[in-house]
Structure formats: C-alpha cells, structure tokens
Amino acid sequence: MDKNKKSKRSSFEIKNKKIKFAGVHLIAEFWDGEIIEDSKKIEKILIGAAKAAKNTPLKIAVHKFNPQGITGVVLLAESHISLHSWPEFNYLAVDIFTCGENTFPYKALGYLKKKFKPKKIEVKEIKRGKSF
Secondary structure, eight states: OOTTOOOTTOOEEETTTTEEESEEEEEEEEESSOOOOOHHHHHHHHHHHHHHTTOOEEEEEEEEOSSSOEEEEEEETTEEEEEEEEGGGTEEEEEEEEESTTOOHHHHHHHHHHHHOOSEEEEEEEEETTTO
16 A cells, blocks of 8 residues: 555644644534434435535435434545434534545534534544554
8 A cells, every 4th residue: 555645534734733643533512402303304414514524425324213312424535424312311422533634524513513503512622643
C-alpha cells in the first residue's frame, strides 16, 4: 500500500502546528428535545447531517425498538454518523466521526441540533489517531 496516496479518509494536518490526526470524533448528548420514532424520518435526518458535513453516504441502517427507541447509522466514505434514542429519558446519543480535510463534523452537529431542538447539549471532541 502506498502511504503517500491520499483518500477521503486521509489525515488532517493542523496548519503551522505539524499535528496530524485521523479524524474528528464528536460525541454529543441531547436532552429534552424532539423524539423522532419514524424510521424514514431518521434516514432523511442522517442523510441531511452527512450532506451538511460534506460527507459521502455509503449505507444507512435504522432499527426501531419495541415499544420505543431507535438506532440509526449512516456509514460514510469518511467514517459514520449514528443516533441512539431513549424516549423514556428524553435522551438522544449522537456520534459523528469524520476524517479527511474536506469534512465538517460541526456542520452535521448543527444540522442535528436544528432537527431535534434539544434544550440541553453536551459535546466532547476527540481527535482520533493523533499519535501517528
């Protein structure tokens, strides 16, 4: 494998700091927002978040639990975006992991905030693969 070849999943380089990492991983907690239990709406929201981040969707899987709750994931050429809901706690777990120089995970997060309208949000950012 040619290590000099770049792909959509190539690393970032922070300008002027020479720090390289594989990608940005946002882990977000949404509380007291809109709970969407419709699988088709969740698919559309996942695609919208991917497009907002300038990502390339590859596949989508959504599973509706009985009696409530939903898990959805969109696999991206640049990694993934996933949602996991617990309506009984009015809680949504959001996971956005993107890599490559031309993706914008915070735009995906902004899109999801608009769709779910949480009253309380916590976000953690992890720079994945920072040691290479």
